[in-house]
Amino acid sequence: MKNIFFVLLLAAFTSFNAQSSSMSFGIKGGYNLSSMKFFDEKSDSKSYFYVGALAEQALSPKFAVQAEVLYTQLGGKESYPWVEVIGNEVVNVGDMNFEYQLNQVQIPVSAKYYVIPAFSVSAGMNFGINVSTKVKSSNEFTGTNKQNFEWVKSVNFFPFLGAEYKINDKFFVDARYNFNFIEVSKENSVPMKIGFLQAGLGYRFK
Template sequence: MKKLTLLLMIAGSSLAFAQTHFGVKAGYNLSGYKVGDYQLDNKSFFYIGGLAEHQLSEKFSLQGELLFTELGGQDSQDLYDIVGDQVVQMGTQKIRLKLPQIQIPISAKYYISKPFSLSAGLNFGINLNPNVEFDPENFYNSSGKIENIKTINVFPFLGTEYKIAENFFVDARYHFNFIRINKKGSIDSNISIFQIGLGYLFK
């Protein structure tokens, strides 16, 4: 009887502690696009969305989010043409790869000492319209959709968060480029992501 009472007390205290908070967040997104061994210039963009954090205990919680952002990279290449019997540089062509995404990060959080926590998880990025822009376009390169990108990209990440007030927090994450973003049968393409932002939790 004493054991049953103790178990009921533990279960009751766990249920009493468990709670879910909703919030919003926004911030800065820096992505690095790599094709094979070639690293393109980084792309800066914003991210914005909402979150739900379910507190399991004083130390642990689970968090899910729904964000919008855009990943990608940029580069440039010299353009040449043959004029008479000479090869002449005709200028520079800019290349911009854009991957607008709906992202669904899911993470486990550990509060080292409130208000400071560490997190780890997976970010599932749903590509909306991956495309490439050439400026200027020419006979060999024209702007349009990138056909060989997977519909869903997966990014493992580590992060940290600090509550600067009861409702406000700042967080930072780094997403690793372990998993290729393109379909098989072509040169591997990978993206790493750094994010930093500000959030607000509703009480």
């Protein structure tokens, strides 16, 4: 299903590009580093990749609007001591490890301001649609177990700030930080937020 969704959006971007001389179309990919917070307790960071496509509509020499579709994984990692009662003693038998995995199709929409022709700053909202949500638990005695992670909303919202630098007419580098201002957890569950950094390389066809 996610592959069909991705192809349809790519086709839409291509169609828009053919109809407007002031619209550019491209692809991008890079590094994603995310971390989760349960209540106010921050988890260890999780790294992954992202890949996708973009369309930018120029409004003037200084302003533009950009929409993207990306695929990535968010999450975090936690470890807790695992103890057992053996005889009359409480024995530490290792750590119980948890890794949270939220596979998402993301649709960032931003307003861009060109400080100079090669450098722009942006602000916008990233709409994250969960394709699957899993939690993986493991320890050296019971092995690894993966199950559905039911606490998370189907759609998440991440406000972001970013910047882009054009290396030349085709290639660019960009980075943005998606803030954890809005909870991703469902009502009546453990409060949970996710923030993440994205940085990578892109190519514009036009």
